[in-house]
Amino acid sequence: MEERWTCHGCGICCRHVIIPLSPEEYARIRAQGWDKDPTLAGKRLFVRTQLWPPRYRLAHQEDGYCVFLSPTGRCRIHERFGAEAKPLVCRMFPYQTVALDKFAYLTLRHNCPSVIRHAGQPLSQQEDQWRPLAEHPRLRPQATVPPPITLGYRGTWNQFLRSAAVVERLLCNPSYPMVRRLVHALLFAQTLDACRLSRLDQERYIELLRMLEESVPKEAEPLFRDRVPPDAASQFIFRRVLLDYLRLHPGFPLQESWQGRIQWAKMALAIARGKGTIPALAPPEVALKFEGEPATFSGSVSLAELDRSLTGLHRDVLKPLDEYYEAMAISRRFAVNGRRGWPLTDRIRALAASFPAALAVLRLATPGRLPTADDMMAVVIALDRGEGLASLASRTYRRRLRALGRSGQLIRLVIWWAR
Ligand code: SF4
Known part of the structure; x- marks a missing residue:
């Protein structure tokens, strides 16, 4: 059966999940000026996960949702700066590449009701969405x-x-x-x-x-x-x-x-x-x-x-x-x-x-x-x-x-x- 998915805006993917940040992503999101945003005033935006070299992940709100998820269920980073400004993990979700020697499989994460219910467009019709992400240097299959x-x-x-x-x-x-x-x-x-x-x-x-x-x-x-x-x-x-x-x-x-x-x-x-x-x-x-x-x-x-x-x-x-x-x-x-x-x-x-x-x-x-x-x-x-x-x-x-x-x-x- 072909895997299917379309975003239904349930917000499940932004709750209880750990979003690790590369050093570049951390610097980029910091530079977006969220500390001056009144809706996020006083909130912790990042959690340090590694002492040295320092590594960070996005912080959660009290109920487990990502700190950047707005009360209307939208990603604040996406809304203000576009999809490219989000961490790669978020941009990729729910696509998942599995890198093998000379090729990679593409699959979908089952941390999404739409994927589990097969409620959406077949993967084969979404190439314009997943291909640029799957070819990102951090995800490309390597001959390891x-x-x-x-x-x-x-x-x-x-x-x-x-x-x-x-x-x-x-x-x-x-x-x-x-x-x-x-x-x-x-x-x-x-x-x-x-x-x-x-x-x-x-x-x-x-x-x-x-x-x-x-x-x-x-x-x-x-x-x-x-x-x-x-x-x-x-x-x-x-x-x-x-x-x-x-x-x-x-x-x-x-x-x-x-x-x-x-x-x-x-x-x-x-x-x-x-x-x-x-x-x-x-x-x-x-x-x-x-x-x-x-x-x-x-x-x-x-x-x-x-x-x-x-x-x-x-x-x-x-x-x-x-x-x-x-x-x-x-x-x-x-x-x-x-x-x-x-x-x-x-x-x-x-x-x-x-x-x-x-x-x-x-x-x-x-x-x-x-x-x-x-x-x-x-x-x-x-x-x-x-x-x-x-x-x-x-x-x-x-x-x-x-x-x-x-x-x-x-x-x-x-x-x-x-x-
Ligand atoms: S950064 Fe945006 S897309 Fe990623 S988990 Fe937070 S709210 Fe969701």
Whole structure:
């Protein structure tokens, strides 16, 4: 299916997202004189993210919207100085390039309701919009070395692309539900990690990929016969990941104030213990609409919701989630973008780990009721945002994923949360 998008002005892309600035962008926006603008008087415009050399990102308003978003849902920089004056990340959104050796894929971020709903113009008809951006020197594909395949083996571009193609076929196989496809991909990663790939020539490497692609579905069968819950230590690690995805949900009541920070600390404690209540997530009709005022939504949700079975979800509810993983695999975005230095096998684990997190967030977002496709759309927005979150791209997270993968607990987590 061809990806589609047209801006519907919902403002989701300007909320809760980190907009990093290159030194030139920082200097340019500073020179625009916003400190003298009465609508932004006294507001912090930039947040320093790195001490030396200094690096900055755009600051947020209290409700999580970008400091430059006006109450009418327009970007102030765009309104006053035109699109070229905005940071490149904003100009590019929701287009995303995936640079490979001699070419690049173009895909769309799923942090946008229009992309998830396929509500807009096909990408093929938007070339005049995306091509000048995709050819920007910062985004142009470069002939760099391929990402490593495993921790100890880099391989050639050919081997990397063939391995990523296997992951695509495993994750897009319509004969299985997404949970099963992700387990196939995890088994594939596990075996690749266990092989001495440096001893294989090109022909034998291709043969290995073929054998693995054939064997993983059979290997996965017994794992689904008896669903064994993950152990307590793995559940604890998982709840930390869940916390990261929860705060990326568009309905998360994030407040950039002291009160908000205290609320956040209490929530983190409750999630770590797996007991108690946390602030409720706003439903899609509140979370996905820009009203010019901070979305007000109160209430709490019990963490006992996490034990709820999601059996029998309608196909239409699962569709946005399935399509997200398929788009990640087809575009190779999961294999190349973000998570610098991570090998392919660890990237497969990160992708798979987002699945139980998605289903846990879905349970918490729909207490006592059946989730709808719009509920799932809000969850997919959180997943897509997670691709840019530093804690989900850190070395610590990679090490935890590897440990969970080695012990077989990651597969258990994926299967358990899909129940
Ligand atoms: S700079 Fe403009 S486009 Fe970018 S996040 Fe802020 S308001 Fe949105």
